[in-house]
Amino acid sequence: MKTLFKIKSLVLTFLRLFYSLLSGGEKCIICGNLSYLLPLCPECRKLFTIEEVKRCKCCGKELISETELCMECRENPVIKNVDGTFPLFSYRLWNKELLFLWKIQGIRALSYFFAGLVFKALKQLQLEYLVPVPPRPGKIRKNGWDQIDELCKILKYHYGIKVLPLLERISSTQQKKLNRDERLSTIKSAYVFSNKALLNLPQKLCIIDDVCTTGATLETCAQIIKANTSVEKVYAMTLFAVD
Ligand SMILES: [Zn+2]
Ligand SMILES: [Zn+2]
Structure with a gap:
């Protein structure tokens, strides 16, 4: 393989x-x-190049006048089980175009470009284990490939990052068609723990996804990992954050 x-x-x-x-x-x-x-x-x-902006310690969204935590994470936090979210880019301007070219136009050469940036960021955070957020069932059939899976493969075979497939997706509701409250309630039942994964788990690992919108997906995934394993710290990295 x-x-x-x-x-x-x-x-x-x-x-x-x-x-x-x-x-x-x-x-x-x-x-x-x-x-x-x-x-x-x-x-x-x-x-x-990765932006040096101040981000919320919890959800990773860009901070404007707040310090450490954004207003939402103070007042109505979605994220409780993720120990830190690290997006590479904000989802705007050229960055938006880049995601479109990668996901929709299918310019796969960009996978190598993203993998290099993710590797740099993981190294800075001293994280060696990645857990991919699995795609909706049927998505691969429709689009031909799964971006996060490809990113993980490059990180595994070219950069030596360990990839742990700890999650499985069961629901096929498309998140972007839902509003915030609907997202939060459906996402909770969308993922399950996969016992296909290995037994010797590290103390800290990092979930990886392409875009963080409400943080609900990352939170659900972190919650499942913490409930089923002895992993202590679950971080999350995304290519983009919708601020
Ligand atoms: Zn926040
Ligand atoms: Zn150019």
Whole structure:
């Protein structure tokens, strides 16, 4: 499995390089300038360096005038079992475009770009174990691939991060079609603990998902992990946070 993924990724890289040379170099997906093998040219890559903004210790949303915790986490907290949420980007401007190109347009080269950033952030936080948030049943059939699964595979085989599939998704309600209260109530029954996972669990791990909107998904996942294992600290990392 491991070698197969490595060979596949090597062959793909080779084919992309070959095609890129034939066609005079790959174009940047944002500005169209020459970008060689990467999805973004060096100038556009600068747009997506991880932002140094003050974020809520609990949900990871950007703080405006508050300190440590956002208003929502003070007054009506959704997050209780996540010990810290770390989004890489806020979901706006160019960042929005990037997620669209990756998820909807299916520009898979971006998976490598995101994986590199996630790895950097995990290292900074000294986190080595990732738990992917599983996709809705039927989603893979519809779109052909699961972004979070692919991200985890790259992090596992290229960066040596340990991936623990501790969760399974059972409900297929699409979250984005629901309002905040509906989301909070349906999400609670959407995930279950998967006993397919390994027995020797670490003391701390990190859930990974693409976007954090209300924090309800991350909270449910953290709650399930804490209820079923002896894991003490559950953190969460997302590529984007909707502030
Ligand atoms: Zn560019
Ligand atoms: Zn908060």
